[in-house]
Amino acid sequence: MELKKLVSIYFILFFISCSNNSKPTVYSNSGRALGTTFKILYTSNSPLENIDFLTDSIFFHINRSLSTYMKSSDISKINAGEQFVKVDSHFRNVFNKSKIIWESTNGFFDPTIGLLVKEYGLGPETNKKSSINIDSLLNLTGFEKVSLKNGLVVKHHKGIYLDFNAIAKGYCVDVISKMLKNNNINNHLIDIGGEMVASGKNEVSNLPWKVGLTDPLNYESNSFIYKIQLQNLALASSGNYRKFTIDEKSGEKIVHTINPTNGNAFATNILATSVVAEDCITADAYATSFMAMPLEKSIELISKLKNIDGMIIYFDKKKNVQVFTTKGFDKLILN
Numbered sequence: 001m002e003l004k005k006l007v008s009i010y011f012i013l014f015f016i017s018c019s020n021n022s023k024p025t026v027y028s029n030s031g032r033a034l035g036t037t038f039k040i041l042y043t044s045n046s047p048l049e050n051i052d053f054l055t056d057s058i059f060f061h062i063n064r065s066l067s068t069y070m071k072s073s074d075i076s077k078i079n080a081g082e083q084f085v086k087v088d089s090h091f092r093n094v095f096n097k098s099k100i101i102w103e104s105t106n107g108f109f110d111p112t113i114g115l116l117v118k119e120y121g122l123g124p125e126t127n128k129k130s131s132i133n134i135d136s137l138l139n140l141t142g143f144e145k146v147s148l149k150n151g152l153v154v155k156h157h158k159g160i161y162l163d164f165n166a167i168a169k170g171y172c173v174d175v176i177s178k179m180l181k182n183n184n185i186n187n188h189l190i191d192i193g194g195e196m197v198a199s200g201k202n203e204v205s206n207l208p209w210k211v212g213l214t215d216p217l218n219y220e221s222n223s224f225i226y227k228i229q230l231q232n233l234a235l236a237s238s239g240n241y242r243k244f245t246i247d248e249k250s251g252e253k254i255v256h257t258i259n260p261t262n263g264n265a266f267a268t269n270i271l272a273t274s275v276v277a278e279d280c281i282t283a284d285a286y287a288t289s290f291m292a293m294p295l296e297k298s299i300e301l302i303s304k305l306k307n308i309d310g311m312i313i314y315f316d317k318k319k320n321v322q323v324f325t326t327k328g329f330d331k332l333i334l335n
Contacts, residue, residue, distance in 0.1 A: 023045070025043065026042070026043050026204050027044060027047045028040070033055075033192065034062070034063070034168065034169055035193075036193030037192075038055075039191045040188065040189070040191075041189045041202075042185045042188035043187045043202060048183055048185055054179055054183075058172065058175050058179060059172070061090060062090050062172050065088050066091060066094060066164050068165065074087050074091055078153050079161045081158050083152070085153065087153060090171070093171065094167055094168060094281070095111075095148055096148070097171070101285040105289045105293065108261065109292070111166070111167070112141045112142055112146060112260070113258050115137050115141065115159070115161045116134075116258050116260075118161070134262075139157075140157055166284065166288040167285045169193050169284060170280035171280070171284070173190050173191075173192050173195050173197045173234070173281075176190050176197075187203050189202075189211075194236070195235070195280050195284050196230070196236070196280065197234045197280050198232070198233055200231065200232065208229040209230050210228070210229050211227070211228060213226045213311070214272075225313070227334045228334060229332055230276070230332065233277070233332075234280035235276050236284040237273065238273050238288050238291045239271060257288060257292050258292070260292065270290070270312060271313040271314055272291075273290040273291055273298075273310060273312050274287065275290065275309070276309045276328070277307060277308050286302075290312055295324075298312060299312070302326060309327075311325045312325075
């Protein structure tokens with residue numbers, strides 16, 4: 001369930017150089033973390049002196065807890081069969097939110113698909129084979145087979161493999177946003193691989209933060225299907241058109257969004273999704289879920305969820321591109 005970067009900050013930053021320190025300035029901090037790029041924009045009268053140390057510390061601790069790409073991480077130790085790994089608050093927060101989304105989506109969001117990810121050749125330590133016994137792997141999936149008790153992960157079968165990559169970036173965005181607010185940086189835009197939190201506004205322009213949603217059919221030209229404004233909202237997007245492998249037998253695309261209910265990793269009629277929520281961990285999980293779910297089920301669910309809005313780009317039966325948006329999402333679109 002790996003998410004792709006579909007969202008870009010499209011406005012031009014004007015870095016204001018002036019002697020009057022009472023005027024807010026847009027500051028920028030960027031780099032690479034969690035296997036992708038990140039960018040932090042914030043407005044303040046002066047830069048946050050230790051922002052590099054603070055963000056690096058967050059990335060370090062979240063990786064140490066949740067990265068399946070680090071053999072020394074807690075989740076890697078648990079996946080390897082260690083039984084007495086006391087997990088930290090990051091792990092507990094992501095685990096508990098995953099349970100909520102798993103129940104809400106009737107299993108279409110499921111962090112136990114890690115073995116399927118590996119067998120399809122899509123994740124770390126891949127075991128790509130000419131044929132995959134999906135039925136046997138499905139016996140080792142199902143989030144109902146995993147629980148947290150006294151800070152320890154309890155698995156019904158030692159072969160169950162956890163993978164929180166579809167929710168960890170969104171969670172990390174929320175953690176960084178909280179850190180900035182604790183340092184009195186209340187107006188900021190954080191982007192980690194397309195997962196975003198927009199807090200407050202751009203004080204220089206005195207307008208909400210603005211972002212562009214990539215057109216999935218023209219992503220190489222960096223064109224946008226919509227430009228939207230965000231204020232005190234989180235945004236996450238998912239899509240399978242940038243990164244995939246090809247099945248050697250059928251020639252079909254094997255994509256990074258796996259359907260946990262049947263183990264299918266082949267492309268569906270869903271091209272891309274974007275979800276707006278109050279926090280990024282929620283938006284991240286639902287954006288992935290709507291990639292895996294049948295379109296009708298996604299539309300039915302998003303119409304019931306409170307404080308959740310979104311967009312789904314899909315092919316109709318005639319292979320024409322269609323766009324579904326909620327009323328709340330429409331209000332964010334810039335003309």
